[in-house]
Amino acid sequence: VPVVKKSGDKLFAGGKQTAGAIEMDVITTMEQSYLTQLWSNTVFNENQEKNIKNITDSISKYFTSVILGIALIAGIYWYFINPAIAFNIVTAVLIIACPCALALSAPFAFGNMLRIFGYRKFYLKNAETMEHMAKIDTIIFDKTGTITSNDISKISYEGTPLSSFELQLVKKIIRASKHPLSRSLYDFIEQPCLLDNLDSFDEILGSGIQAKYKENTIKLGSASFIGTNQINVNETVIYVYLNNKLKGKFVFSNSYRKDTKKVFEELSKKYKLIILSGDNEGEKQVLTKMLPKETKFMFNQKPENKLNYIKNLQQKGAHVLMFGDGLNDAGALAQSNVGIAVSENINVFSPSCDGILDANLFNKIPKFLTLASKTVSIIKISFIFSLLYNIVGMYFALTGQLTPVVAAILMPTSSISIVIFVTVLTNWISKKN
Incomplete structure (x- = not known):
């Protein structure tokens, strides 16, 4: 139920304005704890299948049962062979196999890599997000604000002079909008x-903006939102409809982010790539020439269409990573196995995303995905080393050659060595990449 606020009332982060324009004064700083609580809100996890089996859980579930079984069998065996050492052998087995x-x-591996990502301005929500990234097989990109930059020099106006x-x-109207095109247009208009x-x-997400100022009514947005038949699929535009009359349109010639072609070429070697955009097909020819031929294009997609498209992919077994602009793609980002907001302004983000990537680092996406996969590989290698240690230790414990005291000394040594191993290796692969 909406809550009515009047001038002078306090507003808190996390609320949503349902209508009208508003001006606010920031009177306190946002602490990290508030941001964490916002991201952790359960409303963004409803009806989502984002839970995966943790690597450690999948192994430890069997590990504990197997060790207890071995200790029980060893105790029974040595009770009949040499009861005097049976208890020590069982104790040594349980200690060495900790x-x-x-x-x-x-x-430690995920935590260290999260720190490295953050240092490089790629902020992930938690370690589980990185584990999800290692399982991705399909990557979806929004177009405007994601693979395009907000370059005001690429805007022109056509129609009746304003x-x-x-x-x-x-x-005045676009000032309150957070859509990337609106932000670009706001900077483009020099008139104070x-x-x-x-x-x-x-503001109707994915369509446009409508407002009223004194006796004037105005609409800004897509052709379907304005209600005009002047649709040009070869352009990305914002139509201006003032007092029931079409005045003209602002035409956007997109400026693509640095190394976009190279990024897609690298990603296409391993992932299925899809452009899922709410814009028309104005840039399809440019994108077709620039991006790998395997890339799939979907235009004129409303926010709910994007969400349903991703849901259908997941029902077919796909593990989806989506890059979007944050607010307009909130539903699709939340539905994806991993949703990353690409932001030129770190203060504009979506709480439904799993991470935020500084737009200037768009060309580093393949490296970040590689680091996530290699981190999981390092964890698996450390598991193998740990299991080999346990097998060797178990042999000496079961044969009575390892006392509980020595086992107690070796146990923390193995833990420390594993921590050092994963920390050094994650640092090494990050420097290499």
Whole structure:
């Protein structure tokens, strides 16, 4: 149920404005704890199949049962052979086979790599997100604001010239929008905005904006939202509809992020790639020439269409990673196995995403995915070393050659060595990549 607020009331992070325009003063700093609570809100996890079996859990479940079984059999065997050492052998088996090394390798490996990612301006929600990344086989990209940059020099206006007042009105309306095209257009319009507050404001995600200012009504957005038949599939545009009259359109010639072609070529070797965009097919020819031929294109997709498309892929067994602009793709990002918001402004993000990538590092996506996969491989290697240690230790314990005291000394040594191993190796692969 919406809560009515009046001028002077306090507003807290996490709320959503349902209608109208608003101006706020930030009076306190946002602490990390609030951000964490927002990301952890259960509302973003409803009806989602994001839970995966943790690497450690999948092994430890069998490890404990097997060790207890071996200790029981050894105790019974030595009770009849030499009862005097039976208790010591059982104790040595239980100590030397302590699964501490198994339990520590994953947290230390993922934790160290999360720190490295953060240092490189790629912020993941938790270690499970990195484990998901290692299982990805399909990558979906939004177009506007994700693979394109907000370059104001690539915008032009076509139609009836807009007056100073009309330009101010356009700028006033798009000021409250967080869509990448709106932000680019706001920076493009040089006319200072001196208008009073809007009487009404409503943004329909994936379609456009409508507002009222005194006796003026205005719509900005797609052709279908404006209600015009002047659709040009060869352009990315924002139509201007003022007082029941189509005035013109702002035409966007997209500027793609650095090394976009190279990024897609590298990713296509291992992943299925899809462009899932709410824009028209204006840039399809450019994208077809620039991106690998295996790339699939889906245009004119509303937010709910994106979400359902990803859900259908998952029902067919796909593990989906999506890169979007954050707010307009919130539902699709939440539905994906991993949802990453690509942001040019770190203060604009979606709490439904699993991570935030600085837009300037878009060309590093293949390396980040490689590091995630190699981190999981390091954990598996550490498990093998740990199991080999346990097998050798168990042999000496079962044959009575290892006392409980010596086993107690060796047990923490193995744990420390595993922690050092995964830490050094994750640091090494990060420097190499």
